Amino acid sequence: MRMKLTLPDKSIRELPEGSSGYDLAKDIGAGLAKAAIALSVDGKQQDLNDAILEDCSVSVITIESQDGLEIMRHTLAAQVLARALKNLYPDSKLAIGPTIDKGFYYDIECSKTISIDDLEKIEKEMHKIVQSKSSITKKLLSKSDALNVFKSLGESYKQEIINDSEQKNDFQLYYQDNDEFVDLCKGPHLPNLSFIGAFKLTKVSGAYWKGNSNNKMLTRIYGTAWNTEKELNEYLHELEEAEKRDHRKLGKEMDLFHFQDEAPGMVFWHSDGWTIYRNLRNFVRLKLQESGYIEVNTPQVIDRKLWEASGHWDKYRENMFITEIDEEHANEKRVNALKPMNCPGHVQIYNQGIKSYKDLPLKYAEFGLCHRYERSGTMHGLMRVRAFTQDDGHIFCTNNQIESETGLFIEFLSNLYSDLGFKEFDIKLSTRPEMRVGSDEVWDKAEAALESAIKNLGYPYRIDEGDGAFYGPKLDFVLTDAIGREWQCGTFQLDFNLAERLDAQYVGEDGNKHYPVMIHRAVLGSFERFIGILIENYAGKLPFWLAPKQVVVASIVSDVNDYADEITSMLKKQGIRAEVDLRNEKIGYKVREHSFKKVPFIFAIGKNEKTDRTVSIRKIGSTDTSSMSLDEGINYICSHNKV
RNA sequence: GCUCAUAUAGCUCAGCGGUAGAGCACUUGCUUGGUAAGUAAGAGGUCACCGGUUCAAGUCCGGUUAUGAGCUCCA
Numbered sequence: 001m002r003m004k005l006t007l008p009d010k011s012i013r014e015l016p017e018g019s020s021g022y023d024l025a026k027d028i029g030a031g032l033a034k035a036a037i038a039l040s041v042d043g044k045q046q047d048l049n050d051a052i053l054e055d056c057s058v059s060v061i062t063i064e065s066q067d068g069l070e071i072m073r074h075t076l077a078a079q080v081l082a083r084a085l086k087n088l089y090p091d092s093k094l095a096i097g098p099t100i101d102k103g104f105y106y107d108i109e110c111s112k113t114i115s116i117d118d119l120e121k122i123e124k125e126m127h128k129i130v131q132s133k134s135s136i137t138k139k140l141l142s143k144s145d146a147l148n149v150f151k152s153l154g155e156s157y158k159q160e161i162i163n164d165s166e167q168k169n170d171f172q173l174y175y176q177d178n179d180e181f182v183d184l185c186k187g188p189h190l191p192n193l194s195f196i197g198a199f200k201l202t203k204v205s206g207a208y209w210k211g212n213s214n215n216k217m218l219t220r221i222y223g224t225a226w227n228t229e230k231e232l233n234e235y236l237h238e239l240e241e242a243e244k245r246d247h248r249k250l251g252k253e254m255d256l257f258h259f260q261d262e263a264p265g266m267v268f269w270h271s272d273g274w275t276i277y278r279n280l281r282n283f284v285r286l287k288l289q290e291s292g293y294i295e296v297n298t299p300q301v302i303d304r305k306l307w308e309a310s311g312h313w314d315k316y317r318e319n320m321f322i323t324e325i326d327e328e329h330a331n332e333k334r335v336n337a338l339k340p341m342n343c344p345g346h347v348q349i350y351n352q353g354i355k356s357y358k359d360l361p362l363k364y365a366e367f368g369l370c371h372r373y374e375r376s377g378t379m380h381g382l383m384r385v386r387a388f389t390q391d392d393g394h395i396f397c398t399n400n401q402i403e404s405e406t407g408l409f410i411e412f413l414s415n416l417y418s419d420l421g422f423k424e425f426d427i428k429l430s431t432r433p434e435m436r437v438g439s440d441e442v443w444d445k446a447e448a449a450l451e452s453a454i455k456n457l458g459y460p461y462r463i464d465e466g467d468g469a470f471y472g473p474k475l476d477f478v479l480t481d482a483i484g485r486e487w488q489c490g491t492f493q494l495d496f497n498l499a500e501r502l503d504a505q506y507v508g509e510d511g512n513k514h515y516p517v518m519i520h521r522a523v524l525g526s527f528e529r530f531i532g533i534l535i536e537n538y539a540g541k542l543p544f545w546l547a548p549k550q551v552v553v554a555s556i557v558s559d560v561n562d563y564a565d566e567i568t569s570m571l572k573k574q575g576i577r578a579e580v581d582l583r584n585e586k587i588g589y590k591v592r593e594h595s596f597k598k599v600p601f602i603f604a605i606g607k608n609e610k611t612d613r614t615v616s617i618r619k620i621g622s623t624d625t626s627s628m629s630l631d632e633g634i635n636y637i638c639s640h641n642k643v
Numbered sequence: 644g645c646u647c648a649u650a651u652a653g654c655u656c657a658g659c660g661g662u663a664g665a666g667c668a669c670u671u672g673c674u675u676g677g678u679a680a681g682u683a684a685g686a687g688g689u690c691a692c693c694g695g696u697u698c699a700a701g702u703c704c705g706g707u708u709a710u711g712a713g714c715u716c717c718a
Contacts (some may be wrong), residue, residue, distance in 0.1 A: 115647065116712090205713030206646025213715040217646050220713070248711095252654075261691080261709050316718055341718060375644050376709090378716065469718055493718090520718090557675045584675075592679035604678055618678060625678065 006057040021048040022191070025060045035062040037195055038071050038188040045071070047138065047188040063195050063227065070099050073225045075190040076126075076199055077104035079136060079174060081221060083181040084125035085110075094183065095157040095209060095218050102235060103224035107207055109157070110219050119201040122221070126199070133194040134176040138187065146171035149182065157209070158184045198232035199225035242483060247535040248381040254540055254597055256548070257382070265379045265386030267528055272548035275577065276531055279546050281367055283643060284391050284416070284524065291412050293365040293393055298345025300369065304335045309502055310344040311437050313337075315470050321371045321386075342368035343495075343520055346394045347502040355506040360516060361397035361405055367527075368392050382532035389527045395519040396504070399449065402517060406453035406475070406492065413490045413523045417479055419643050420534065421543065425479040426486075427459055430467035437471055438497040446494045447473045469520070471495045477523075481537040489530060493520040540598040541620055544640040547577070549599045551637060554581040554590040556606035563610040567603060567630065574638050595620060601637060 001017040005024060015024060021039030025032045025048075038048050038061040045061065052058065061067045077097035081104070085092055089110050097106035114122075141149065143162060150158040161184060162171060174183050176193070190196070201223040209215040226232040243249075251257050256273030259266070269277060288295065301323055307313040312320070321338040339345065346364045355362065369389045378384055395405055410427075417425055429451060432443045450473050454461055461475070468474055477490030495518040499505070505513040524530040534542060544550060551571055555564040561582045571578035581590050587604055594602050602618045604625065609615055615633035618625045628636065 113647070203712060204647070207714045208645075211715075213645070217714075219646075222713080259710085264709065312718070319717080343718090372717080375716065377644065377646095377714085379710090384717080471718075554678090556677055559675075586674095586676050586681060587678055588676090589680055590678085595679055602678080606677055608677085616678080623678075 003052065004055045005052065006055075008057075008059045015052070018051045018053070020051055021046070021058070021060060024052070024058065028060070032060055032062070035064060036060045037063050037068055037190050040067070045188050048191045049137075050188075063190075063197075069225075069227060071188055072190060072195055072197060072227070073099040073104040075136065075193070076196055076223070076225050077106050078183050078185050079176065079181075079189060080126045080129050080193065080196065081106045081122070081201075081223065082108075082183055083129055083176070083179070084122050085221070086181060087125055087129075088122060089114075093155055093157055096161075097183075100222075103202065103222060105207075105220050105222045107209070107218040107220045109216065114204055114219050114221065116204055119204065119221070123199075123201050126201075129176075130193050130196045132177070133192055134179070135192040136174055136176055136189045138172050138174045138189075140170045141173055142169050143167070143171065146173065146184065149173060150184065153182070197225060197227040198229040199223055200232060200236070238483075242485075245483070245536045245539045246381075247383075247532040250535050250540040250598075251382070254548075256535075259381075264376075265374055265384075267382065267385060267387070273531070275548040276534075276542065276546055277527055280524075280527060280531065280534075281389075281391075283419075283545075285367075287412070287416055288365045288391075288393070291363075291408070293363040295365045295367075296346065296349055297366055298339070298342055298349065298368065300339060301336045302339055302345070304337055306344050306348075307337050310347075310498060311471070311501060312340060312344070315435065315437075316340060316372075319373045321373055338371040339368070340370050340372045342366050342370065342390065342392045343394055343498060343518070344502060347498065347504050347518075350396055350504050351502070355396075355504075355516075357398065357506055357508045357514075359396075360506060361395050361401050362516075363393060363395045365391075365393040382528045385526075385528050388529065390522050391524045391527065393521050395521065396499070396506075396516040397519065398508075398514075399517060402449045402494065402519075403453040403456060405519060406450070407457050409492050409519075409521055410457065410459060413477055416523050417477075417490075421537065422479040422481070425477050425490075427454065427461040428464050428467075428476040428478060428488075429454065429461050430464045430469075430474050430476060432468050432473065433466050433470060435470055436468070437501075442496045443473070446496050450475065450494050469493050469495075471497045474520075481533065482539075485536075487533050489525040489533070490523045491521065491525070494518075495520060541600070542598070543643075544600050545643055547598070547600050549579055549594075549597065550576050550641070551578040551601045551603060552581050552590075552594045552599050553578060553603040553605060554587060554594070556587045556604060558582070558584070560605050560607060560610040564603075564605045567605065567615060567633075570630075570634055571637065574634060574641075576637055576641060591618065600640070603633070 002014045003017050005013050005015060007013060013027065015027060022033065022036060025036035036048055039046050040059045040061055041052060042056045061071065063072060077099065082094050082097055085106065085108055089112055092108045092110040095107035095109065097104065146162050147159055172185055172187050174185050174189055201221060203222045205220050206217040207220040209218055224235060226235060251273065254272060255270050257270055258268045260268065285295065304313055320340050323336045323338065325334065349364065350362065367389050369387065371387050374384060374386050397405055431447055454475065472493055472495040474491055474493035476488050478486050478488045480486055499515040499518050504516060506516055508514045553564045553568045555561050564580050564582060568578045568580040591602055598620060600620050604616045604618060613630050614627055615630055616625050616627045617633060
């Protein structure tokens with residue numbers, strides 16, 4: 001019997017029934033047979049030597065393809081790294097070893113703690129294994145046979161995986177030539193280890209078994225792997241470049257902010273950092289005003305009663321900072337919480353006076369400083385802090401206004417991102433989480449409303465099941481930065497619960513009272529985090545309008561100090577953040593120093609400039625200078641000073 | 644919160660049982676120099692904090708706090 005195999009180009013090739021992927025590749029050409037490592041049958045990957053059973057569409061996966069690269073990484077993890085670990089630490093137990101973006105990891109339980117210094121030794125062992133160029137073969141075992149194999153090896157995690165599996169038969173066990181090493185794996189794997197490319201182990205850390213923090217912590221070893229040494233080096237170079245952009249490093253170098261032990265997770269903003277913050281806030285404030293928001297401000301410290309009513313006390317008590325007044329001086333016994341969110345405060349403002357349907361949509365905005373007690377291991381520079389300011393806003397509206405408000409918000413957000421230099425963003429629709437308030441009917445309604453709004457508006461989106469807020473479904477906005485990293489910033493969260501909980505109502509056209517829909521929304525998220533993202537996106541070289549110091553006027557000889565002063569005050573009069581540098585240093589020294597601080601423009605002023613009343617302008621990132629008259633120079637600078 | 648690592652001068656780091664070091668930055672001389680480091684001298688430290696081992700502790704061992712890489716979490 002022969003079977004018909006449809007290739008990706010739609011051509012059909014006939015082979016005897018039971019032929020393998022390798023047979024097919026060989027039939028097509030010797031070159032392909034050499035590069036082939038696995039097979040995709042009707043979209044499902046299988047090992048190259050597995051039999052093809054019936055008519056189907058197939059494509060041969062080669063080592064050069066993206067799929068091939070991932071299979072190589074997988075084999076490297078599950079066969080090479082795992083075997084190396086078993087060789088070096090025989091009493092360790094294997095857990096799992098999947099591929100991840102650009103690499104792989106393997107989790108093991110190990111009585112000896114493995115540290116970063118051990119990676120070299122493990123890598124050496126891996127190279128030894130790769131050099132054997134062993135073939136990889138597999139056996140298919142029944143559930144009980146597979147269990148027995150791993151029982152005899154003492155591999156309890158593998159047994160657990162088998163036990164938890166709904167599968168009855170055909171558990172795949174992979175072996176290498178002349179070795180007792182065996183791993184349970186869904187495959188596929190490389191046919192042999194000669195396909196392994198360039199790799200490097202990168203880090204070691206702990207990870208919970210099955211990702212559950214109640215489970216035992218295992219040792220996780222991370223690595224990266226590529227087909228060639230060149231690609232590996234390019235990737236390592238990219239990592240180094242990303243490290244140079246680290247906002248914590250640049251923040252120190254540029255003197256923007258610091259942290260200290262007495263206030264973990266809370267920013268000490270230095271003058272230049274605070275200037276960035278203020279510029280960003282002014283920019284957002286202006287945009288909000290243009291879009292019909294009204295800015296409000298609500299208290300920092302609020303009685304727990306309000307948090308109980310809003311539901312926060314129940315759900316997030318452990319992440320709230322609580323304050324009590326010193327008993328000796330207190331004449332009232334109150335437990336207060338520092339606000340972790342602005343929404344209950346906004347409802348209090350809404351609740352002053354009676355609202356009519358004619359007042360809706362009512363859009364409150366607040367640059368509200370919130371405190372959340374983040375657990376100690378979660379903080380990260382400006383990106384994850386305990387005190388942060390949101391560009392927060394709450395839209396009180398009717399059901400009928402949800403769609404138009406969704407559209408207006410996305411447009412608003414997309415303009416803001418674009419002005420800040422982020423041209424691309426993705427939208428994620430997150431649905432009801434396990435821990436939530438509100439009835440299922442309300443959730444049905446909220447999810448349907450949001451999905452239909454975004455569908456009707458025609459924006460592409462993907463769904464993230466169970467990632468919604470505890471009070472409602474949400475849209476999240478993920479932007480892509482200059483080096484391709486993704487940051488979730490904007491959010492748009494429907495809430496059919498809070499208005500009712502806090503008794504916010506409006507009088508409808510029918511004269512009856514109704515609960516408005518509340519939409520929690522933010523574009524930047526938190527200023528702290530967003531400034532971190534901006535610093536990394538621009539590698540410190542912020543757009544002119546955001547730069548804390550925009551121009552430094554540097555004198556070359558002290559005879560021209562008066563002229564340098566004059567230029568500086570002219571720039572300042574035009575609203576430019578200019579500084580003068582009259583120090584007794586060479587111009588090269590000054591240029592170097594201000595370049596490190598990422599000042600966008602340096603004016604180098606010498607005798608020629610003073611005599612001719614000109615300026616010599618040096619733009620950051622270029623070694624060219626341009627000379628122009630003083631007036632032209634000032635106009636040139638001012639022309640940069642807009643968003 | 645968990646695992647592992649780290650904490651020495653303003654910054655970046657060396658020192659790892661026996662009198663605390665370097666480069667840069669800082670101060671003061673000299674130097675007026677044309678676009679990414681002129682030059683010399685000086686000052687600067689309870690080696691994160693608390694306890695233990697030792698004749699002797701930045702150095703070894705506990706603990707605490709903070710930071711880093713991950714995990715978990717993120718209204």
